Each structure stands twice: as structure tokens, then as C-alpha cells.
Amino acid sequence: MKTAVPRLVEVRRSVLKQNDLIAAMLRERFHGAGVRAVSLVSSPGSGKTALLEKTLTVLTKNHRVAALVGDLATENDATRLRRSQAPVRQIVTGTVCHLDAGMVRDALEGWKLEELDYLFIENVGNLVCPSSYDLGEELRAVLLSVTEGEDKPLKYPTIFDSADVAVVTKVDLAPAVEFDWDAVRRNIAAVRPGMEVLGVSAKTGEGFDDWMGCLTRF
Amino acid sequence: MKTAVPRLVEVRRSVLKQNDLIAAMLRERFHGAGVRAVSLVSSPGSGKTALLEKTLTVLTKNHRVAALVGDLATENDATRLRRSQAPVRQIVTGTVCHLDAGMVRDALEGWKLEELDYLFIENVGNLVCPSSYDLGEELRAVLLSVTEGEDKPLKYPTIFDSADVAVVTKVDLAPAVEFDWDAVRRNIAAVRPGMEVLGVSAKTGEGFDDWMGCLTRF
Numbered sequence: 001m002k003t004a005v006p007r008l009v010e011v012r013r014s015v016l017k018q019n020d021l022i023a024a025m026l027r028e029r030f031h032g033a034g035v036r037a038v039s040l041v042s043s044p045g046s047g048k049t050a051l052l053e054k055t056l057t058v059l060t061k062n063h064r065v066a067a068l069v070g071d072l073a074t075e076n077d078a079t080r081l082r083r084s085q086a087p088v089r090q091i092v093t094g095t096v097c098h099l100d101a102g103m104v105r106d107a108l109e110g111w112k113l114e115e116l117d118y119l120f121i122e123n124v125g126n127l128v129c130p131s132s133y134d135l136g137e138e139l140r141a142v143l144l145s146v147t148e149g150e151d152k153p154l155k156y157p158t159i160f161d162s163a164d165v166a167v168v169t170k171v172d173l174a175p176a177v178e179f180d181w182d183a184v185r186r187n188i189a190a191v192r193p194g195m196e197v198l199g200v201s202a203k204t205g206e207g208f209d210d211w212m213g214c215l216t217r218f
Numbered sequence: 219m220k221t222a223v224p225r226l227v228e229v230r231r232s233v234l235k236q237n238d239l240i241a242a243m244l245r246e247r248f249h250g251a252g253v254r255a256v257s258l259v260s261s262p263g264s265g266k267t268a269l270l271e272k273t274l275t276v277l278t279k280n281h282r283v284a285a286l287v288g289d290l291a292t293e294n295d296a297t298r299l300r301r302s303q304a305p306v307r308q309i310v311t312g313t314v315c316h317l318d319a320g321m322v323r324d325a326l327e328g329w330k331l332e333e334l335d336y337l338f339i340e341n342v343g344n345l346v347c348p349s350s351y352d353l354g355e356e357l358r359a360v361l362l363s364v365t366e367g368e369d370k371p372l373k374y375p376t377i378f379d380s381a382d383v384a385v386v387t388k389v390d391l392a393p394a395v396e397f398d399w400d401a402v403r404r405n406i407a408a409v410r411p412g413m414e415v416l417g418v419s420a421k422t423g424e425g426f427d428d429w430m431g432c433l434t435r436f
Binding site: 007008011012014015043044045046071072073074076077095097124125126127128129132145147148149151152154155156157158170173176177 | 225226229230232233261262263264289290291292294313315342343344345346347350363365366367369370372373374375376388391394395
């Protein structure tokens with residue numbers, strides 16, 4: 001019994017190694033096909049789907065866009081995102097707390113990547129486990145809603161460190177929660193110096209142009 | 219390589235079995251010592267620490283209370299909770315996405331349980347992984363802040379099903395986010411029929427008496 005945890009660590013290492021191999025293949029496929037793959041990670045309820053719905057709706061006007069969306073249960077997010085007219089596939093993970101590269105590869109089956117400009121991948125809501133799993137994405141955005149508190153980057157450093165851009169969401173609620181922008185910027189910089197920090201509200205549209213700029217720039 | 223995931227499942231089963239044994243021992247110790255063990259689980263930023271700080275401050279007036287608090291990194295929560303004058307110990311999990319019974323057992327070392335009426339255990343902010351780990355607690359409260367959205371019980375059913383009471387937090391923000399109480403009650407009931415649902419605001423104190431009633435009743 002005492003060996004269970006070291007064995008878990010060892011097996012987990014092998015799973016991560018396998019994941020990295022698949023992710024590297026995916027990344028190559030994305031590059032080859034000229035599709036920009038963007039993943040979104042955050043706590044449950046930070047507003048990944050709301051931001052993505054608005055993003056898909058705007059991008060589909062001038063770009064070819066698709067999305068994969070991960071959840072433990074329900075097809076609700078895919079149904080919601082399909083209102084944007086973009087093709088969307090739900091990945092239902094069951095009890096698995098994150099997406100992995102194999103799930104992404106399998107979910108892409110039958111899609112012609114050459115016909116896409118952008119592929120969005122919305123991870124399961126979890127600020128811990130997704131950090132270890134490379135999905136072959138070119139840009140990883142970590143979302144943090146103003147209502148979660150400014151301390152989250154310090155308490156969940158790995159996921160902030162694994163991301164390329166931090167998006168502070170629900171900024172329309174910032175006054176109601178007395179959100180401290182200086183503190184959050186300081187905490188993000190402590191974990192990942194130099195990372196770009198954006199503020200958006202999917203509700204009011206505030207900051208949305210900066211987010212779109214970030215997507216087209218990278 | 220192909221066997222990595224089945225092996226992970228098998229090893230994880232053995233880890234969970236080991237956890238259940240330790241949790242059963244803990245539960246026996248808690249019962250024998252007459253201490254009521256209460257755990258709190260939720261997403262990051264749902265307000266576990268804010269609720270716990272207020273709870274400790276009130277309970278310490280008439281009861282002997284202590285707390286363990288789990289985080290990937292920082293001692294911040296323990297420092298904050300110690301303002302209540304209750305003894306508090308931080309469990310820093312590193313990259314581990316949940317507390318387990320062994321961590322709780324180790325953190326209790328040197329504490330005389332017989333001298334406590336209540337022991338609170340605040341889990342790592344994660345709406346997925348903590349659901350599988352029994353900590354020997356008598357009451358598990360799952361928190362959900364109004365800003366996270368009413369759909370979360372359907373999307374994270376396992377953790378709601380593993381809990382004994384659902385506490386909707388930050389109800390002071392309910393009007394700002396047009397929170398739909400009927401929907402959240404319906405979604406919780408779909409996952410865990412009959413589970414008690416409370417609404418609280420650690421900021422304004424709204425609903426706090428119901429929460430205290432729940433703690434003293436069980």
C-alpha cells in the first residue's frame with residue numbers, strides 16, 4: 001500500500017510524456033494547416049464560454065473558426081457556442097479533470113484543419129490540473145474573473161505560468177467587488193514576469209477589442 | 219505506451235482505497251473525541267476562506283474550534299484565518315489538486331482532538347478532484363458563488379453529489395448578475411435530490427444564521 005503514491009507519480013510521468021508526444025504532433029499539424037490554436041483555461045464559472053461565444057460570433061464574420069469544448073458532463077456549452085454558427089464539438093470527460101492532447105486529436109477527427117483559420121479549445125473548468133497538459137495550442141489564455149479575488153495567481157501559480165496571456169473577466173463587476181488592479185497585476189507578474197494582462201467584459205464588451213487584437217497578433 | 223492510462227486508473231483505484239482506510243480511521247477518531255469535522259469544497263475564489271473566517275470568529279466565542287486549510291502554494295489563507303484567534307494550520311499541496319486523508323492526518327499531529335468542538339477543513343479550490351477523496355469529515359459543504367453561474371451543479375455533478383449541503387455564496391452580488399435561484403435549486407436537485415441549499419454573504423452577513431444553524435444541527 002505504501003508504494004501507491006510513488007507509483008502514481010511514476011505512471012503520471014509516463015502519461016504526461018505520452019501527452020507531450022501527441023501535443024507535439026498536433027502542433028505540427030496546426031502549423032502545417034495554417035490554423036491558429038488557442039486554448040482557454042480557468043476556474044469553473046470564470047466566463048470562458050461567454051468570452052468564447054462572443055469571440056466566435058465576431059470572428060466568424062471574416063474568418064473560418066471552430067471550437068472544441070471540454071466538460072465533465074453535459075453538452076450545454078457546445079449547444080450554446082453553436083449559436084455563433086461556428087462548428088463546435090463537445091468533449092465530455094466524465095470524471096477526468098482536464099483535457100489531454102489525445103482527446104483533442106480524437107475530437108478533431110473528420111475536420112479538415114486546412115479549412116480553418118482559428119481553432120479554440122475550451123478546457124474543463126479547473127485552475128490546477130490542465131496546467132500540466134500541453135494541447136498543441138499556440139496561445140494559452142488563462143482567465144480570472146474579478147469576483148475570484150486578486151490572490152489567485154499566487155495560489156495557483158503553475159497554471160498562470162503555463163499560460164501566454166492573462167484575461168481578467170467580468171470587469172463590469174470590478175467596482176462591486178472593489179477589484180484591485182494593481183494587486184492582480186503585481187501577483188501575475190510575480191508568477192510570470194512580463195505576461196500580458198487584459199481586462200474584458202463579455203457582457204458590456206469592454207476590453208473586447210484588446211482581446212481580439214491579441215488573437216490576431218500572435 | 220498504450221497501457222499508461224489503464225495503469226493510471228488501476229493505481230488511482232489503489233490510492234483511493236488507501237485514502238478511504240485513512241479517512242475511516244480519522245472519522246473514528248473525530249467521533250471518539252467528540253469533534254465535528256466540517257469540510258468546505260468549491261472552485262477557486264468562491265469564498266471558502268471568507269466564509270470560514272467569519273465562521274471561526276463567531277464560533278470561537280462559545281466553542282473550541284480549529285481549522286486546516288489546503289492550497290497549492292502560499293500560507294496566506296492560514297495567516298488570514300488566524301485573525302479569528304482559532305488555531306489554524308496550512309497544508310501546502312505543491313502540485314496536488316486536492317487534499318487527501320493522509321494530509322489531514324499528518325496536519326493534525328500534536329493537536330488534542332478531545333479539546334476541540336469543531337474542526338474545519340478547507341480544501342484546495344477545485345470543483346473536480348476533491349470529490350473522490352473522503353477526509354473523514356462528518357459534513358461536507360460545497361460552495362458555489364452566484365457569479366459562477368447556475369449551471370455548475372450540472373457540469374460538475376460528482377462534487378455536488380459528494381456533498382451534504384450546498385452553500386450559495388456572495389448573494390450580495392445576486393442582483394448584479396441576475397442570479398436565478400429557481401434554476402440553481404433545480405440544478406442542484408437534479409444532481410442530489412433533497413440536498414439542503416443555503417444562501418450566504420460573508421460580506422453583508424445575509425444568511426449567515428442559517429449556515430450557523432446548519433453547523434450546530436448536524
